[in-house]
Amino acid sequence: MTSDGSPREPRLGLIVNPVAGLGGAVGLKGSDGELAARARVLGARQVAPSRAALLLERLAKMSPRPRLLTCSGEMGEGLAREAGFDPVLVHAPMGTTTSAQDTRRAAISLVERDIDLLLFVGGDGTARDVLAAIGSAIPVLGVPAGVKMHSAVFATGARAAADAVERWWQLGRPLDHGDVVDREPLDNDMTPGPVRLFGSLRIPRVPECLQRMKAGGPAVDQLLEGAIEQVAGLVADSRVSLLGPGSTLLAVKRLLGFEGSVLGVDVVCAGKKLVADAGESQLMQFVEGKPARIVVTVIGGQGFIFGRGNQPLSPRVIRAVGIDNVVIVASAGKLAALPDSRLLVDTGDGELDRSLAGYRPVIIGAKRQAICRVCAADPESGFDS
Amino acid sequence: MNTKSVEPSAAKESSVKLRRYHAAVWDEPLILEMGVTGRRGQHYPPPEAMVTAAVGDPLQLVPAALRRSASPELPEMSEPDVLRHYLHLAQETLGMMGISLFGTCTMKYNPRLGEAFAALPEFAELHPGQDARTLQGVLGIIWRFDRILRSLSGMDQFVFQAGGGAEAAYTHACVTRAWLAARGELGKRNQVITSIQSHPCNPATAAAAGFEVVTLMLGERGYPSLDALRAAVSDRTAALMINNPDDMGIYNPEIKEWVRIVHEAGGLCFYDHANFNGVMSKIRARDLGFDACMFMLHKTFGAPKGGGGPAVGAYGCSADLVPFLPGPLVTQRGDFFALEDPGVHSVGKIREYLGNVQQVLKAYVWARAMGLDGVAKASDMSVILNNYMEKELLKIRGVTRSHPNIDGWRLEMTRFSLEKLYEDTGVTVFDVQNRMVDFGIDAFWLAHEPWVVPHPFTPEAGEMWSREDVDYWIAVLRRISDEAYSNPEIVRTAPHNQVIGKLRGAALDEPDNWAMTWRAYRRKHRTG
Numbered sequence: 001m002t003s004d005g006s007p008r009e010p011r012l013g014l015i016v017n018p019v020a021g022l023g024g025a026v027g028l029k030g031s032d033g034e035l036a037a038r039a040r041v042l043g044a045r046q047v048a049p050s051r052a053a054l055l056l057e058r059l060a061k062m063s064p065r066p067r068l069l070t071c072s073g074e075m076g077e078g079l080a081r082e083a084g085f086d087p088v089l090v091h092a093p094m095g096t097t098t099s100a101q102d103t104r105r106a107a108i109s110l111v112e113r114d115i116d117l118l119l120f121v122g123g124d125g126t127a128r129d130v131l132a133a134i135g136s137a138i139p140v141l142g143v144p145a146g147v148k149m150h151s152a153v154f155a156t157g158a159r160a161a162a163d164a165v166e167r168w169w170q171l172g173r174p175l176d177h178g179d180v181v182d183r184e185p186l187d188n189d190m191t192p193g194p195v196r197l198f199g200s201l202r203i204p205r206v207p208e209c210l211q212r213m214k215a216g217g218p219a220v221d222q223l224l225e226g227a228i229e230q231v232a233g234l235v236a237d238s239r240v241s242l243l244g245p246g247s248t249l250l251a252v253k254r255l256l257g258f259e260g261s262v263l264g265v266d267v268v269c270a271g272k273k274l275v276a277d278a279g280e281s282q283l284m285q286f287v288e289g290k291p292a293r294i295v296v297t298v299i300g301g302q303g304f305i306f307g308r309g310n311q312p313l314s315p316r317v318i319r320a321v322g323i324d325n326v327v328i329v330a331s332a333g334k335l336a337a338l339p340d341s342r343l344l345v346d347t348g349d350g351e352l353d354r355s356l357a358g359y360r361p362v363i364i365g366a367k368r369q370a371i372c373r374v375c376a377a378d379p380e381s382g383f384d385s
Numbered sequence: 386m387n388t389k390s391v392e393p394s395a396a397k398e399s400s401v402k403l404r405r406y407h408a409a410v411w412d413e414p415l416i417l418e419m420g421v422t423g424r425r426g427q428h429y430p431p432p433e434a435m436v437t438a439a440v441g442d443p444l445q446l447v448p449a450a451l452r453r454s455a456s457p458e459l460p461e462m463s464e465p466d467v468l469r470h471y472l473h474l475a476q477e478t479l480g481m482m483g484i485s486l487f488g489t490c491t492m493k494y495n496p497r498l499g500e501a502f503a504a505l506p507e508f509a510e511l512h513p514g515q516d517a518r519t520l521q522g523v524l525g526i527i528w529r530f531d532r533i534l535r536s537l538s539g540m541d542q543f544v545f546q547a548g549g550g551a552e553a554a555y556t557h558a559c560v561t562r563a564w565l566a567a568r569g570e571l572g573k574r575n576q577v578i579t580s581i582q583s584h585p586c587n588p589a590t591a592a593a594a595g596f597e598v599v600t601l602m603l604g605e606r607g608y609p610s611l612d613a614l615r616a617a618v619s620d621r622t623a624a625l626m627i628n629n630p631d632d633m634g635i636y637n638p639e640i641k642e643w644v645r646i647v648h649e650a651g652g653l654c655f656y657d658h659a660n661f662n663g664v665m666s667k668i669r670a671r672d673l674g675f676d677a678c679m680f681m682l683h684k685t686f687g688a689p690k691g692g693g694g695p696a697v698g699a700y701g702c703s704a705d706l707v708p709f710l711p712g713p714l715v716t717q718r719g720d721f722f723a724l725e726d727p728g729v730h731s732v733g734k735i736r737e738y739l740g741n742v743q744q745v746l747k748a749y750v751w752a753r754a755m756g757l758d759g760v761a762k763a764s765d766m767s768v769i770l771n772n773y774m775e776k777e778l779l780k781i782r783g784v785t786r787s788h789p790n791i792d793g794w795r796l797e798m799t800r801f802s803l804e805k806l807y808e809d810t811g812v813t814v815f816d817v818q819n820r821m822v823d824f825g826i827d828a829f830w831l832a833h834e835p836w837v838v839p840h841p842f843t844p845e846a847g848e849m850w851s852r853e854d855v856d857y858w859i860a861v862l863r864r865i866s867d868e869a870y871s872n873p874e875i876v877r878t879a880p881h882n883q884v885i886g887k888l889r890g891a892a893l894d895e896p897d898n899w900a901m902t903w904r905a906y907r908r909k910h911r912t913g
Contacts, residue, residue, distance in 0.1 A: 359616030
């Protein structure tokens with residue numbers, strides 16, 4: 001509320017990545033870096049501006065009307081004015097074409113202007129740029145306009161994003177976490193690489209408006225809360241627990257009372273953090289010859305539990321802990337969305353991968369487990385692509 | 386993703402002409418807001434002197450403990466105002482005016498014949514507390530209907546107490562607990578196995594009864610693999626609770642082996658027949674080795690669906706489990722139908738008395754009217770109609786189905802996906818739902834969570850709807866797909882022809898705002 005009793009206006013930051021989605025229109029696997037220029041040569045049309053226009057048209061009708069902070073030119077200003085906003089400009093792109101640097105600088109400028117929410121119009125690449133620039137400093141919501149949108153930070157559409165903002169504001173701005181994942185092209189353009197986890201953004205808690213890793217639903221999210229509590233209870237014992245990366249395990253770490261690492265492996269004993277973001281040799285010191293367990297979740301959209309994003313959990317560490325002491329936790333929605341609900345391992349040690357393969361329990365809720373097939377990722381099998 | 390697209394060029398132009406439609410809009414207030422002080426529906430004369438002389442003050446005939454100290458705060462209204470109000474509300478629903486292909490629920494027409502029998506005073510005016518000697522007619526119907534369900538399932542005894550499918554599943558979880566206790570295994574065997582696409586009431590009721598739940602995910606054939614089941618069973622296995630077909634419409638042909646594996650591990654097997662329509666009279670749960678099963682009279686047997694109210698989940702079991710059933714059971718002694726207590730091992734009551742007996746009567750009427758041949762034909766029709774519908778729906782641009790590589794027919798329903806439509810146009814499955822009601826037909830059901838395919842939907846025609854009805858429904862979906870590709874805004878902003886606009890589904894998660902009673906509404910919204 002303001003001093004005169006009227007509701008305070010939301011301060012919204014907006015970054016439009018005008019090249020997002022360009023590549024998809026001409027069959028490229030993204031619009032990152034040089035791909036955007038190549039897409040233009042191939043005759044691609046911009047998709048981000050029309051999505052941004054839809055978003056702004058709806059936001060203009062929101063009550064109380066938001067205060068908009070954005071970038072000049074095609075990164076927001078023009079569209080904002082067309083929608084009737086008088087935006088505060090915080091960044092001007094330097095060249096004739098915008099770049100990832102522009103997204104990063106704009107995000108930092110917006111955070112400095114004390115905004116409530118940063119809206120970006122783009123894809124996974126834009127989400128990575130925002131994450132790299134501001135981490136979890138402020139809540140962020142993506143408006144899908146890219147080629148790749150595997151991250152769990154996007155609304156289901158431009159209008160849904162506006163609905164999400166309004167609803168989030170009415171609800172008192174509850175927050176959640178969403179993983180930022182992306183595939184990096186292997187050979188410059190056509191061959192998509194494996195999905196990698198890059199971190200986690202704070203996002204509005206409005207599940208009905210969000211595109212949650214293309215699966216799940218409110219009931220599944222509630223079930224996962226039970227799983228997180230169960231794992232937190234499990235690692236409260238005297239055994240050393242190695243908690244891997246990902247937002248699911250970040251939630252476990254938070255429940256235990258510490259701000260853990262999103263991308264790294266944290267060492268926990270009796271529910272207390274011993275080391276955050278530990279390397280392989282540090283992990284070995286904790287587990288060699290002692291009772292220990294590894295807790296991992298499913299990384300990325302492809303079903304990897306080892307070998308993607310959690311490299312400190314090396315074959316040596318896994319062997320020292322023992323494969324019977326590997327605990328897997330994941331949402332039922334994430335499992336259901338995987339091809340045949342198959343989990344993958346690629347530790348770099350073929351023999352260990354084969355030992356890890358087979359049917360394994362995955363904690364999906366309080367006293368709820370799913371039986372999933374774990375397979376060794378064979379590069380020729382097509383799983384890892 | 387696990388779906389397959391059919392080229393739009395394969396789509397034939399629909400010859401179905403869509404009718405004009407607009408719902409009646411009355412902007413009707415709540416009845417509690419409509420009262421006017423002093424207004425009455427009827428004015429009753431005071432009791433005549435002769436009556437008062439004979440019985441005294443009639444109010445004194447009501448025991449003091451039952452008398453109100455103050456009048457209820459009901460709206461004061463005239464009789465026609467009340468009738469108009471409810472008529473307006475009735476006109477604002479789609480009800481059976483539209484076509485309702487609400488999958489996983491087998492929404493059936495409720496024949497007037499069953500309603501007429503249930504309304505007969507000889508039945509409607511019975512009280513379940515009457516002496517059994519005065520309930521012989523209705524007990525006879527329960528006893529006979531038990532026999533009909535035994536013949537359809539191979540089980541040895543049915544009870545009708547459960548007020549819905551979930552309560553019947555809960556009955557099984559309780560029976561399992563009692564069975565384990567009698568064997569000295571309660572606590573040791575504490576896991577119930579189910580599958581990810583079995584109805585969510587199976588894991589939910591198992592958990593409510595104190596069991597841990599082990600869920601099997603779908604394998605490449607559209608149902609969980611035998612290897613997954615082998616990995617799941619152990620000396621902690623208490624029971625398997627499963628649908629077949631599950632909500633993907635794919636029948637698991639290995640089910641006998643499943644039952645054998647669970648029995649070998651020492652657990653019980655429960656067949657949730659929520660999806661019985663596609664296999665009615667084709668298979669029998671007991672013949673497959675199951676120890677217990679459940680039929681939903683309000684789905685499969687033509688009785689009305691009651692949303693947790695007047696429904697019935699008929700629970701049947703083998704002779705070994707009869708001692709654990711909730712009581713009383715209806716038994717026959719010579720010509721007399723008696724109510725018998727099942728004994729000391731019984732789980733007790735799941736519901737009061739004999740459950741929702743009027744539903745048993747309606748289901749009995751349906752079963753007798755259909756006959757075994759009719760039931761078999763209904764099952765065939767539901768499968769044929771679904772497969773006809775599947776072929777036509779897959780011709781629509783943006784529509785795909787789950788497990789496209791699995792050949793063979795789905796049974797009574799198919800899990801479709803609008804993922805392609807969404808990716809092409811940004812129109813979601815929710816938008817399409819909202820648009821469907823603009824054509825006067827019920828929106829489709831999506832899928833239980835978690836979703837195996839994105840943007841899912843699951844229509845089910847059963848044996849109730851004609852080819853013309855199904856063609857009309859398909860034509861509506863084809864129109865909406867065309868709109869999504871040519872004018873997506875009209876779909877995104879739907880409904881346009883309905884009583885109200887787009888609903889905010891998240892409102893269900895706002896206990897501070899919603900209210901189940903008028904009193905709670907006034908308290909939460911401070912309206913006096």
